[in-house]
Amino acid sequence: MDYKQSGVNIDEGNRAVELIKTHVKTTYTHNVLNNLGNFAAAFRLDKSQYEDPILVSCTDGVGTKLMLAIELEIFDTIGIDLVAMSVNDLICMGAKPLFFLDYYACHRLEPEKVQEVIKGMTHACTESGCALIGGEMAEMNDMYKKGDFDLAGFCVGVVDRPNIIDGTKISPKDNVYAFLSSGFHSNGYSLVRKVLTKDVCETHNIDRKQLLEPTKIYVEDVLKLIKKHTITGLCHITGGGIEENITRILKENIHVTIKKNSIEVPKIFHDVQKIGNISETEMYKVFNMGIGFVVISPDDIEETMEFKKVGSVSNGVRGVTIV
16 A cells, blocks of 8 residues: 555646746745745844834635535635635734735545645735735545545734734724625625525526635735824624624624615525514624625725725723614
8 A cells, every 4th residue: 555545646736836936936025035846934123223123924715615616626716715814804903914824624635626726826826915825735535535625824923012913902083994795704604605605696696706806815905005094993793793803803881783774785685584583683693784895093094995994992891782
């Protein structure tokens, strides 16, 4: 018996690395010091740009949205989701993404599939201004079923200590703004998949491919706002919905009110609610409901098609009310 017979094909692993090399190197900046294939990745931090540089890190996955990608055999967007979930979290502290790493585990390595996933990651890294500097591919046929794979992502960024945004400066009379979402992003898919099955979608003429619309990346837009305006709070709306996520950045005696009529809820949310007979309370608890990222500021910021004023801040019990 050899390693290949036991379920691990080293040659296919090497071929996968060769297929992704060109894509990965497109994300490299002058700060990346290593070549793909080293045991570890090296990144030079230019401290001259910062008074007191603080490294910020986070990690995330894409949940069971990955199961839908596997079912539909569409792999070029799920890598975008993976990067987006981490970089959108990272900028909530005002940090600029520096580099990203991924973990890809599967039943059997299929180099062309890996290439599609990595292409999505590199696209998202380029959009976020960060480098994909390393990762790991693990072939474990005893751990995963045939056709299955899993993803995890890790991101590191930097912010000057005086410029950290942590919600402590949120004050009554601040304005609450929101960037619109592109759909479910990467949250709530255990419920989405149970409601919008293949047969249900065919009956209701719903294109299931739209469920793989990738998570929006807010890095560039948010960093522009930070340079131009006073920003007191930033919040990525992920699992737990609007109320739970905004509450995380509020200090005691600060209350946020969100107006429903200011939110443009995409049709797909209404489809899930109606078909699944889901209460409105549950919908707002599970999904982003059209709000992908929240910005709190005392400034009057110009609204656009993708950026709306959705609420206000007041004194009161710590928490969020949606009216």
